[in-house]
Amino acid sequence: MRVLVVEDDKDLNRQLVSALGDAGYAVDTAFDGEEGYFLGDTEPYDIVILDIGLPKMDGISILEQWRRSDRKMPVILLTARDRWSDKVQGMDAGADDYVAKPFHMEELLARVRAQVRRASGHAKSEIECGPLRLDTKSARVTCNGQQIKLTSHEYRLLAYMMHHNGRVVSRTELVEHLYEQDFDRDSNTIEVFIGRLRKKIPVDVIETVRGLGYRLSENPAPTA
Structure with a gap:
């Protein structure tokens, strides 16, 4: 994410950045409104944390322009103001x-988790897909009740697919949602992470849809 x-x-x-990174998110940052608006208008984010009182362009103006451009990512506003009219x-x-x-x-992280879940159609903090269960509160993944040890990028990939289970996710989409803006992106690494995950979970939980990408299977073939 x-x-x-x-x-x-x-x-x-x-x-x-530190708290979100520790929670398993890839994080991009901006320190003024113009840069923030540009990033949000040109990059695919799963969620934005947006301060209202920014130099160069205020948060309300940024948000209004994003919505006019049909940018639909969830946005959490931050402000030092506490007047009901600002809310x-x-x-x-x-x-x-x-x-x-x-x-x-911790409250902000809980709100981030909730908005990401809702945007992908999940109401509960735990997301299940076949033998897999993702606890979004603890960033913990289990398979048939046993915890799986994952690297940060393996976790991001699997968590993204579990949030979007039931549909095909392309390599390009995974690259766009797993890495920060300045990361040296290479779609071939997605295949490497998929291969590593298949060694840690039942191999056919992640289906390859030829020419399109990958999809999580709710009903993988039983293992011998």
Whole structure:
């Protein structure tokens, strides 16, 4: 899952990047409104954390322009303001959630998880697909009840596919949602991670759909 953080406070920006990275997200950052608007308008994010009080372009204006351009990713607004009118303005502009500063990082992470789940059609914090279960609160994956040890990129790939189970996910889409903007992206590495995952879970849980990409199977063939 890929997150954009648009926050001009450098310390808070760094804290958000660290917490989100530790939680298994790929994180891009911007420190002013113009850069944040550009990234959100040109890159595919699973969620955006957007400060209202930004230099060069304020968060409400950014959000309004994204929504006019039919950018549908969930957006959580951050602001030091605590007036009800600011909350109404933000929600009317198209925000999905609103957090007033100061806030507890665990609360923000819970709101991020909830918005990502809802955007992909999941109501519960645990997502199941065949023998696999993803606990989004703990970033823990089990197969037939046994925890699977995954690297950060293996986890991101499998978590993204589980959030979008039931449909084919292309290599390009996986690359766009697994890596930060400045990462040296190579779609061939997706095949490497798929191969590694198939050694850790039943091999036919991840189906290859020739010419299109990959899909998680709800009913893999039973193992001998």
